[in-house]
Amino acid sequence: MRTNNLSQRGLHVVSQSMSTVVEIRDRFWSGVWWTEWRRRRQEALMAKVLEDAGEDSMAARTVTERHRWLERGVKYWRPSPPLVIAALEASERAGIPRRDLRLLALNRDLRQVGDDVKVRRAWWAPVLAYSALILILCHWALLSALVVFSPAMWVAKVIGVAAISFFYWFLWPGFGLYSTQAYAAVKRSGTAVEQAARAASPPKAPVVPLQAHRM
Amino acid sequence: MVIDVQNKQDGVQISEHHSDRRAAVKPRTFGQRLRHERDRLGLSQADFAERGGVRRTTQHIYESDTRVPDLNYLERVQEAGADLAYLVLGERLPPGRQDTITLSYATLSNIYRVVDEFCRDDDGHPLPLDSRLRFFQLLCASVKDRGSSDAELESLRSELARFTGT
Numbered sequence: 001m002r003t004n005n006l007s008q009r010g011l012h013v014v015s016q017s018m019s020t021v022v023e024i025r026d027r028f029w030s031g032v033w034w035t036e037w038r039r040r041r042q043e044a045l046m047a048k049v050l051e052d053a054g055e056d057s058m059a060a061r062t063v064t065e066r067h068r069w070l071e072r073g074v075k076y077w078r079p080s081p082p083l084v085i086a087a088l089e090a091s092e093r094a095g096i097p098r099r100d101l102r103l104l105a106l107n108r109d110l111r112q113v114g115d116d117v118k119v120r121r122a123w124w125a126p127v128l129a130y131s132a133l134i135l136i137l138c139h140w141a142l143l144s145a146l147v148v149f150s151p152a153m154w155v156a157k158v159i160g161v162a163a164i165s166f167f168y169w170f171l172w173p174g175f176g177l178y179s180t181q182a183y184a185a186v187k188r189s190g191t192a193v194e195q196a197a198r199a200a201s202p203p204k205a206p207v208v209p210l211q212a213h214r215m
Numbered sequence: 216m217v218i219d220v221q222n223k224q225d226g227v228q229i230s231e232h233h234s235d236r237r238a239a240v241k242p243r244t245f246g247q248r249l250r251h252e253r254d255r256l257g258l259s260q261a262d263f264a265e266r267g268g269v270r271r272t273t274q275h276i277y278e279s280d281t282r283v284p285d286l287n288y289l290e291r292v293q294e295a296g297a298d299l300a301y302l303v304l305g306e307r308l309p310p311g312r313q314d315t316i317t318l319s320y321a322t323l324s325n326i327y328r329v330v331d332e333f334c335r336d337d338d339g340h341p342l343p344l345d346s347r348l349r350f351f352q353l354l355c356a357s358v359k360d361r362g363s364s365d366a367e368l369e370s371l372r373s374e375l376a377r378f379t380g381t
Contacts, residue, residue, distance in 0.1 A: 046276075067281060071281050
């Protein structure tokens with residue numbers, strides 16, 4: 001009984017650690033650390049502006065808006081225009097997973113077209129995604145074959161293949177975020193995001209030409 | 216500087232008489248209510264930040280609705296005199312109604328659902344038990360004051376969604 005509990009706790013700790021490692025790996029490849037660094041710099045600038053000009057000054061408002069833009073950028077892995085951010089937040093409220101929204105924002109697949117927000121569905125996206133996957137798989141297989149057919153001891157071969165596999169396990173998600181995962185996110189959540197964006201878009205006022213009033 | 220002090224004094228005095236321009240329009244967001252409470256207490260941003268245990272920049276970020284504070288901050292500002300129910304829900308609790316509560320099974324289930332929905336981190340994992348418990352207590356107190364019908368809980372839920380920016 002006690003051994004069972006211990007093994008369950010051990011498995012839990014291992015799965016927790018693995019999910020943390022995967023999370024760190026994705027954050028690294030997404031480049032969100034760069035936006036975080038920019039946000040920290042903006043906070044330092046904000047502190048200075050608040051001290052020098054006060055909280056109600058125009059300078060403080062400008063810095064605050066820029067900080068807000070970066071804050072949302074950190075949340076969705078990349079800063080986006082306000083209309084796109086509003087669409088992302090509306091989609092999240094509608095229950096679309098944040099990971100899909102992050103992938104859409106990261107790849108700029110969610111775009112502002114005129115006054116609307118649309119999902120980009122390019123014909124080359126699946127071609128690029130699966131080409132990248134095949135390329136990486138072939139490269140991994142080639143390197144592994146070189147190690148396996150080398151005249152080294154079997155222990156060295158196992159370690160070599162494991163090291164190469166670990167390297168590609170770390171490398172592939174970097175490609176995946178911008179290829180297969182991005183394509184899958186568009187396929188999975190694209191339509192729902194567009195619907196949520198449409199539902200959340202602010203009402204448009206009719207534009208009346210000035211000439212019409214003058215006549 | 217003189218103008219700032221004058222405005223602050225006006226803010227305190229007038230808001231108590233419900234004729235302040237800011238009070239006339241009910242503050243919709245948490246940040247606006249936080250600023251309103253700070254003005255009511257007559258504290259500067261730096262002073263209020265110190266009482267909340269955060270830096271002035273963080274206080275400004277909270278007031279501009281860019282980020283939401285944690286429960287520790289809310290508890291500290293409550294100790295400093297801020298009305299927590301007003302900050303979170305936008306309505307002031309009448310005095311003398313904060314001791315015991317009686318809630319039905321259905322209401323408790325609804326509160327549990329709200330806690331389960333909102334007490335999650337950026338990646339959707341549940342917050343620590345301590346944080347969830349405090350949020351639960353806060354909700355129980357709020358529901359007691361507002362009533363426990365489905366409509367009331369739904370309005371509470373939408374206010375919380377606005378508060379957390381989700």
